[in-house]
Amino acid sequence: MPTAVLLAGASGTIGSAVLRQLEAEGHRVTTVPRAALADGPALTALIVEAKPDVVISCIASRSGSPKDAQAVDYAANLALLxxxxxAGAGQFILLSAICVQKPSLAFQHAKLAFEAALAASGIGYTIIRPTAFFKSLSGQVKRVQAGKPFLIFGDGNLTRCKPISDADLARFITGSIANPDALGRILPIGGPGPAISLREQGELLFRLAGKQPRLKSISPRIFIIAQRVLGIGAPFSGWFAEKSEYARIAHYYATESMLVLDPETRSYNPDLTPEFGTDTLEAHYRALMEGSGGV
Known part of the structure; x- marks a missing residue:
């Protein structure tokens, strides 16, 4: 049924896909300008006027730095809540991230702090934790097309994920609206399997390009070294502190899988990671190589 929806983060990659899906389903959508999230009275006035049944938040810090994470992943979401x-909204749908299940980074802790506030707020809530996005796995397409080697960490099998397309994730998010099976739940979600490693991503790209695979290994320790060097200046400079955090983020993603963490074994388990949608990473890579912008 058509619903009055207030959407925050509509200018982002996932948010814009959610906006298109909401409009295609006939919902009445009001978007929140990013600037309004820092103005409590103006934000409340906007939402009261919109009279939403559901609020969807797709906002996220762009840099992941501690300052940005606190301001966006926590404070802006809290103001929205x-x-x-x-305004009397009945449901709040939050786009979070699967990496918060093993937190060590500032933005992960900020996301978890807001998840806890949302769960304790009394409003009907749904927390969606997607795995990797197609966009985040597409940074080396042009390298391969240019004949350069595909960069891997270690042997390329340190991490795995079940990436999901923007469109499929948008459909999953809108499918949670007024869905009793989604209320009061944290929902991890990935795209169609099987889980894919970094090495397999590279081999797939070369196969689509009609070339023999060329892989170049880099040690994830390079990020630890960078973090330590930059950390020396962190207490005295915001620039050094931010760059040090970037190095920590890079090391995390180079060594941690984006899959559900088995609570008993504390290992990442692809079988426990739900799948949704029909778009595949292979189709996305092929579309990028053909210049159509991906799926």
């Missing part, structure tokens, strides 16, 4: 409650 307060305004949603004031």
């Amino acid at each position: 307060d305004a949603a409650k004031a």
Whole structure:
């Protein structure tokens, strides 16, 4: 049924896909300008006027730095939640991330802090934790097309994920609206399997390009070294602190899988990672190589 929806983060990659899906399903959508998230009274006035049944937040810090994470992943979402409650919204759908299940980074802790606030708020809630996005696995397409080697960490099998397309994730998010099976739940979600490693991503790209695979290994320790060097200046400079955090983020993604973490074994388990949608990474890579922008 058509629903009045307030969407925050509509200018982002996932948010814009959610906006298109909401409009295709006939929902009445009001978008929140990013600047309004820092103005509590203006935000409340906007939401009260929109009278949303559902609020969807797709906002996320762009850099992942501690300052940005606190301001966006926590504070801006908290302001949005307060305004949603004031406006009488019945459901708050949060786009989070699967990596928060093993937190060590500033943005992960900020996301978890807001997840806890949302769960304790009394509003109907749904927390969606996607795995990797197609976009995040596409940074080396042009390298391969240019004949350069595909960069891997270690042997290329340190991490695995079940990436999901923007469109499939958008459909999963809108499918949670007024869905009793989604209320009060944290929902990890990936795209069609099987889980794929970094090495397999590279081999897939070369196969689609009609070339023999050329892989170049880099040790993830390079990020630890960078973090330590940059960390020396972190207490005295915001620039050094931010760059040090970037190195920590890079090391995390080079060594941790984006799959559900088995609570008993504390290992990543592809079989426990739900799948949704029909778009495949292979089709996305092929579309990028053909210049059509991906799926």
